[in-house]
Amino acid sequence: MSWLLAGAIVLPLACGVLGLSLRPHRAMQQMVSLVAGIGHLGIATALLVKVWSDGILVAQVGGWPAPFGITLVADHFSSAMVLITAIMGVATIVYALCDIDQRSLVKDFHPPLQALIGAVCGAFLTGDIFNLYVWFEVMLIASLALLISGGRKAQLDGAVRYAALSLVATTLLLSGIGLLYGMTGTLNMADLHLRVQQVENQGLLSVVAILFIVAFGIKAAVFPLFFWLPASYHTPKVAVSAIFAGLLTKVGVYSMIRVFTLIFTHDVGYTHGILLWTAGLTMVTGVLGAASHNELRRILSFHIISQIGYMVLGLALFTPLALVGAVFYILHHIIVKANLFFVAGAAERLSGSSDLKTLGGVYREQPLLAALFFVPAFSLAGFPPLSGFWAKLLVIKASLASQQYWIAAVALAVGLLTMYSMTKIWVNGIWKARPASAEKPPPLSRPNRALLLGPMICLAAMTLAIGLWPGPLYDLAERAGHELMDPSNYVQAVLGSSETAALGAGGGVVE
Amino acid sequence: MNTLILRETTRVLFTLILVFSVATLLRGHDAPGGGFVGGLIASTACCLYVFVADAKDVRRLVRTDPLKTAAAGLALAILSGLIGILLGGRPFLSGEWAEIGGVEIGTPLLFDFGVYLVVVGAVLTFVLEIKEPGAVPPPDSEK
Numbered sequence: 001m002s003w004l005l006a007g008a009i010v011l012p013l014a015c016g017v018l019g020l021s022l023r024p025h026r027a028m029q030q031m032v033s034l035v036a037g038i039g040h041l042g043i044a045t046a047l048l049v050k051v052w053s054d055g056i057l058v059a060q061v062g063g064w065p066a067p068f069g070i071t072l073v074a075d076h077f078s079s080a081m082v083l084i085t086a087i088m089g090v091a092t093i094v095y096a097l098c099d100i101d102q103r104s105l106v107k108d109f110h111p112p113l114q115a116l117i118g119a120v121c122g123a124f125l126t127g128d129i130f131n132l133y134v135w136f137e138v139m140l141i142a143s144l145a146l147l148i149s150g151g152r153k154a155q156l157d158g159a160v161r162y163a164a165l166s167l168v169a170t171t172l173l174l175s176g177i178g179l180l181y182g183m184t185g186t187l188n189m190a191d192l193h194l195r196v197q198q199v200e201n202q203g204l205l206s207v208v209a210i211l212f213i214v215a216f217g218i219k220a221a222v223f224p225l226f227f228w229l230p231a232s233y234h235t236p237k238v239a240v241s242a243i244f245a246g247l248l249t250k251v252g253v254y255s256m257i258r259v260f261t262l263i264f265t266h267d268v269g270y271t272h273g274i275l276l277w278t279a280g281l282t283m284v285t286g287v288l289g290a291a292s293h294n295e296l297r298r299i300l301s302f303h304i305i306s307q308i309g310y311m312v313l314g315l316a317l318f319t320p321l322a323l324v325g326a327v328f329y330i331l332h333h334i335i336v337k338a339n340l341f342f343v344a345g346a347a348e349r350l351s352g353s354s355d356l357k358t359l360g361g362v363y364r365e366q367p368l369l370a371a372l373f374f375v376p377a378f379s380l381a382g383f384p385p386l387s388g389f390w391a392k393l394l395v396i397k398a399s400l401a402s403q404q405y406w407i408a409a410v411a412l413a414v415g416l417l418t419m420y421s422m423t424k425i426w427v428n429g430i431w432k433a434r435p436a437s438a439e440k441p442p443p444l445s446r447p448n449r450a451l452l453l454g455p456m457i458c459l460a461a462m463t464l465a466i467g468l469w470p471g472p473l474y475d476l477a478e479r480a481g482h483e484l485m486d487p488s489n490y491v492q493a494v495l496g497s498s499e500t501a502a503l504g505a506g507g508g509v510v511e
Numbered sequence: 512m513n514t515l516i517l518r519e520t521t522r523v524l525f526t527l528i529l530v531f532s533v534a535t536l537l538r539g540h541d542a543p544g545g546g547f548v549g550g551l552i553a554s555t556a557c558c559l560y561v562f563v564a565d566a567k568d569v570r571r572l573v574r575t576d577p578l579k580t581a582a583a584g585l586a587l588a589i590l591s592g593l594i595g596i597l598l599g600g601r602p603f604l605s606g607e608w609a610e611i612g613g614v615e616i617g618t619p620l621l622f623d624f625g626v627y628l629v630v631v632g633a634v635l636t637f638v639l640e641i642k643e644p645g646a647v648p649p650p651d652s653e654k
Contacts, residue, residue, distance in 0.1 A: 003596070006603040014589050020582035062595075062604040111582075141633070 002059030004050060005072040007043045008082050009122045012036060012089070016114035023108070030097060033110035037090040040117065044079070044086035051079045052476075056483075056493040058127070066495045067191040071127035075490055077327055077480035081124045081254055084334050087462075088246050089117045091455035095342055096239035098444070098451035099349075108149060113243070116142035123251050127494055129180070129263075130187045132255060133173050136219070140166045143248060146240045147232060158232030165228040169218035176211035180263075183208075190494035192263045193487055202266055209264040209271045213278075216259070220252030222312055223281035226305045230289065233304070234297035238345025241297060245304055246338030250330055253311045257326060260315055261484040268318055275316035280407050283309030283414040290421045296344040296354045296429065299421060300337070303380060306414060307333050313411065314395050317402050324481030325394030328473060332379070332387040332466060339376040339459040343369065346452050347429065352441040356425065361434030368453065370430050375460040377426065379467065381419040387466035390474070518563045528556035536627050537620075546623030550630025557635055566642040569635075577635035584628025591621035 015036030019029045051057055057074040060066060074082070092113065100109045119138035126132050140163070147159045181187055183204065184195035199205055214225070221229040229249070233241045256275075264271055286306025293299045311333070314326025348354040350366055363370045379386035392415055399408040434440070444452065466473050483489060532552035539545025561569050573580070595605030595618065608617040 002602050006592075010589060010592070010603070013585065017582045017585045017589070020578055021586075023576070023578070060602060062606060063602045 002072070004043060004047045005057060005059040005074055005125055006061070008040065008047060008086075008125060009072075009118050011040050011043060012114040012118035012121065016111045016118065019111035019114060020108075029108075029110045030093075033093050033114060034090075034097075036114060037086070037093045037117075041083075041086040041090055044083040044121075047074055048079045048083045050074075051076055052479075056489060058493050067186050067188045070131050071188060071190070071494050072125045073127035073190075073490065073494055074125055075480070075483050075493075076476060077254075077257075077484060078124045080327070080331060080476055080480060081250075082121050084331055085117060085120050085124070085247060088243055088334060088338055089113070091338065091342075091459060092239050092243045094451055095242070095345075095455045096237075098448045099239045099345060100237055109146070109237075109239070112142045112145040112149075116146065116243070120247055120251055124254060127189050128187050129177055129189050129192065129259075133170065133177055136170055136173065136251075139248070139251065140170065143244065146244075147236050149240075150237060152235070155235040158235040161228045162232040165218055165225070169215045172211050172218075173215035176208050176215060179204075179208045179211070188494065189258070189262050190487075190491040193491050194495075196263055196266060199266075205264070206267055206270055209260075209267075210274070212259055212264065213256070213271070213274060216252045216256040217278065218252070219249065220256060220308050220312070221249050221305050222278050222308055223285050223305075226282070226286070226308075229305060230298055230301040233301040234295065238297075238341060238348070242338045242341035242345070245300065245341045246334045249304055249308055250311075250334055253308060253315075253326075253330060256312065257315050257323070257484065261318075261323070262487050262490065272316045272318045275312055276404070276407060279309045279313035279316050280410045281309075282306065282312060283410060287414045287417040287421065291417060291424075294356045296347065296356070296359070296425065297341065299425065300340050300344060303340075303418065303421065304337060306418065307337070307380065309414070310392065310395050310411060313399065313407060317398050317404065317407075319398055319402055320481055320485045321401060322395065322398035323484050324474075324477045325391065325398050327480045327484075328394055328477040329391040331473060331477065332391045332463070335459050335462050335466075336376040336379050336388065339456055339463070340373075340380065342452075342456045342459070343373045343376065346456065347373070349452065350441070350444065351434070356428040358435055359429040360432040362430040364433070372453070372456045372460050373426070373430060375463050377422040378419075379463050381422045382415045383419070385467045387463045387470070387473075389467065390470040394477075513563055517559075521559045521563050525556050525560055528559070529553055532556065532627075536623060539623055540619060546626030547630055549623070550627040551634070553627065553631050554634035554638075557631065558638055561638050561642055566639050569639065569642075573635065577632045577639065579632070581629045581632025581636065584625045584630075584632060586625070587628065588622050588625030591618040591625060594618050594621075 015032055019032050022028045022032065047057070051074050059072040061070040061072060064070070093110070096109055116139060119135050119142055123132055123135040123139065126135060144159060144163055147162060148155055177187070180192065183199050183201070184192055186192055186195055196205060218225045218228075233244055260271065260275070283306050286302050286304070286309060290299045290302035290306065293302065311326050311329050314322045314329060344354060346369055347359065347362055350369065351359060351362055353359045362373075375386065379388040382388045382392040392411065396408050396411050399411065532549045535544040535552055536546055536549030539549065557569065557573070560572065592604040595601040595607050596603060598607055604622070606617050606619050608615050610616075
């Protein structure tokens with residue numbers, strides 16, 4: 001079934017190409033993109049179903065056997081991430097049908113979006129660490145094209161910071177990969193898992209691990225490397241910032257989890273100790289930044305950072321329960337965060353402002369929109385019975401179980417501050433009467449309203465469903481967490497049993 | 512930038528660099544080189560030309576929309592991966608070989624050529640966008 005794995009990456013890329021060749025016919029680009037998104041959703045669903053029933057799926061690209069060629073691997077974690085990417089893709093494409101319409105200055109939205117989706121899936125599915133770097137580069141180029149399209153000055157300003165920091169991150173990543181290759185002679189992640197155990201200079205390995213923490217940390221926007229994110233995420237079109245907010249930082253977190261469960265587990269006290277402090281500081285600084293801002297998308301951008309802290313916390317604790325929590329947290333967060341950006345965009349569109357000072361009257365004029373804000377916002381804050389409550393519960397329970405009481409206290413306090421911040425938006429932006437000075441924009445046509453609100457309703461329904469029936473997602477997260485904690489199945493699926501046995505016996509180092 | 516020396520040197524270098532880039536592309540199969548590096552070398556030639564000529568001249572020289580060149584390259588690269596699947600149900604990106612005039616030509620070369628086009632097309636898009644300020648909408652025209 002290797003075509004499922006390759007298809008999840010190739011289909012969006014191919015449709016990006018098709019979209020580019022259809023320039024400048026925007027209506028056709030939109031159609032291609034929509035069909036591609038739905039097709040991708042089908043492939044991603046089939047992939048997760050297959051992994052759920054048969055276990056880890058592996059494809060050797062080009063038929064080259066494992067440690068030499070590029071391997072594509074779908075375990076529970078990566079296939080769940082691919083599915084959530086596909087869901088976000090469809091939601092964004094539908095939302096963009098109204099948000100970025102025929103008259104918009106944004107000329108090319110769909111081709112780079114498809115390339116971005118393909119690259120993100122590539123990063124999730126690859127089992128080769130150099131290939132992971134390549135997907136990061138593709139992601140950077142596609143996201144840069146999305147970030148600057150429209151060409152406003154603020155966008156260019158944000159894009160320059162984004163590009164500069166991303167280039168630093170990828171350079172560090174490349175150096176780390178080079179050093180790792182020099183020490184072990186392999187790039188295949190499953191093979192690396194075995195080879196790093198035989199590296200004599202474990203101190204050097206820790207240094208390389210730090211390079212990876214910094215590189216992925218910039219991508220994931222953790223403390224103190226996050227400042228590019230609030231500078232750039234509020235500038236592009238809403239559809240663009242929604243998919244960025246939902247997906248991009250999570251690719252950094254995903255890679256961090258992958259690398260720090262599969263490769264760098266030689267000195268957990270040191271590397272994961274650093275991650276623990278990072279997680280705590282990320283949570284606190286993010287939420288404080290959010291409290292100090294008044295513009296909707298800026299507030300939400302800072303909340304991304306603070307929430308990333310919870311996910312890194314799950315990794316840093318490095319217990320099975322904590323990893324289950326981290327996986328659950330990521331999956332819940334992607335849905336919630338993208339939806340919040342959608343709502344912010346719709347509020348801006350329907351009431352003419354994104355600043356809390358001039359925004360108002362949403363509750364009276366757009367009760368549905370107010371309800372659609374309520375679900376993801378209070379899920380983010382961890383209100384029971386919404387999805388965020390279970391995610392926070394898992395992570396905090398895991399930190400209590402590992403007797404890290406201070407970090408549990410921090411997580412709870414940050415949850416409270418998140419609640420404060422969301423209440424601030426609710427009171428000032430939604431509940432308050434429309435300020436007299438504020439002008440009301442012309443109402444949207446009925447089909448446009450449906451395109452704008454449809455994706456939000458679906459995502460909010462998913463948040464509610466996860467909140468009320470957390471069982472299925474918990475089962476998925478549990479399987480994923482246990483696979484991460486004990487990578488022997490992953491290694492065996494990639495390399496086959498013979499190699500594992502030979503190396504396990506301490507013998508077969510092939511030079 | 513546009514001096515006599517640069518213009519005359521470019522006249523000579525342009526062809527030389529392009530030839531070198533193709534050589535790099537072809538030797539890339541089992542020696543250092545390949546589509547990505549070859550493409551970068553070719554785009555330096557194009558960049559030189561952009562420095563000494565108008566963006567309009569460059570567009571006339573390359574004939575197609577550079578973005579479409581990049582798209583065509585990506586399509587070629589994907590196609591090279593599909594050939595193996597179509598011919599014998601082999602995995603994605605398998606190498607398939609055929610002998611043409613005593614030389615074995617395979618899908619990896621097609622893939623490399625695709626990458627070459629992607630790189631040239633992408634770099635030219637960036638450079639021409641910067642060279643032609645009129646093509647970019649004025650700042651804050653959306654508001």
